[in-house]
């Protein structure tokens with residue numbers, strides 16, 4: 295379990311050294327999107343239209359934060375379950391997306407696309423939303439305001455605590471970690 | 479006849495919706511701290527460290543421990559000698575949910591139409607399970623329920639011949655398949671018997687019990703312990719990263735069943751197991 299500090303935008307050489315199970319502390323810009331925003335982004339790509347956010351080297355965080363209380367940058371902001379974004383992720387990866395943050399394993403199509411495009415899937419701790427909100431220093435809605443909690447936000451993060459869940463070589467912390475502790 | 483103002487119900491529900499989301503109850507907090515001490519997997523231990531710290535931050539800053547502040551599930555036992563005045567029961571509860579979720583900056587996750595969508599804007603309606611009981615008190619359990627763990631919940635209409643072995647296989651197979659999705663360590667609520675809908679409700683009710691409590695019938699208490707062992711042997715671990723802590727507790731609730739049916743249900747709760755109780 296190696297430990298790395300990474301800055302966005304992510305480069306191929308950053309991603310190639312990461313192995314499933316490594317700890318990463320991420321600093322820089324991260325965009326948020328969940329199911330509804332993904333559907334819209336991929337529809338735009340299908341129509342050959344321009345996206346409201348850049349994808350090249352970027353990281354998308356699957357989160358729908360709770361409302362921002364007065365005096366805070368953002369409400370509680372832990373990851374949502376990633377498999378719901380699996381149908382959309384390959385199209386975004388093909389267009390330059392380098393990192394995704396969520397919780398729970400991804401399907402084979404996403405893994406194949408991560409290998410092909412040199413991308414990484416990080417897991418944040420589900421439910422550690424108050425803790426994670428402390429590493430988000432600013433948040434601004436940049437698209438789809440009508441989606442409320444599901445709107446696309448541009449976040450500035452500092453030392454966001456992550457685990458490499460699935461790496462670009464097919465390494466998978468869920469499979470490898472669970473095998474080690476299974477007593478059957 | 480004893481009277482209770484509907485406005486009082488609204489006030490209490492609003493307060494408890496917030497408290498439930500800000501302050502993890504001691505039974506869950508203690509179980510998580512113990513799990514942190516014992517966990518052998520480095521990634522699993524790191525997750526538990528974050529979770530324990532997270533609930534401390536949420537409590538001290540009065541912010542939601544998880545951004546998914548859930549649908550407001552409310553179990554109520556209403557004494558039949560209690561008269562609610564100045565409004566109706568369901569409206570009083572829903573007003574409370576609306577006020578609590580709005581003032582508390584809690585997330586509104588309720589879609590008005592399951593297919594066509596449209597956020598209700600205030601997290602109503604609550605999911606209310608009401609029973610009428612003897613006496614003149616109102617007992618309320620406020621259990622905000624997130625989607626991640628709810629989505630990994632299952633029900634099976636088994637054959638009576640499947641028996642206890644069938645139940646074990648159902649639970650173990652589904653928790654293995656759920657992997658990290660329900661935010662383990664989880665609390666496993668199991669319903670056995672009843673009809674289709676009663677069985678699902680039993681599993682939800684099983685989540686109201688405190689961690690560490692045992693079923694009053696030793697037969698089921700033993701089965702709870704055995705299932706907890708089997709689930710933890712899966713090695714799923716905190717957030718599915720591998721480890722010895724997959725579940726903090728298994729709680730079973732049972733009901734009589736039809737001779738031809740054997741319904742078994744499993745409702746998972748995540749480590750952000752929010753529950754508050756009050757008696758009015």
Ligand code: SF4
Nearest residue numbers: 421544624626661748
């Ligand atoms: S499963 Fe529970 S802890 Fe995880 S994101 Fe949902 S509500 Fe939060």
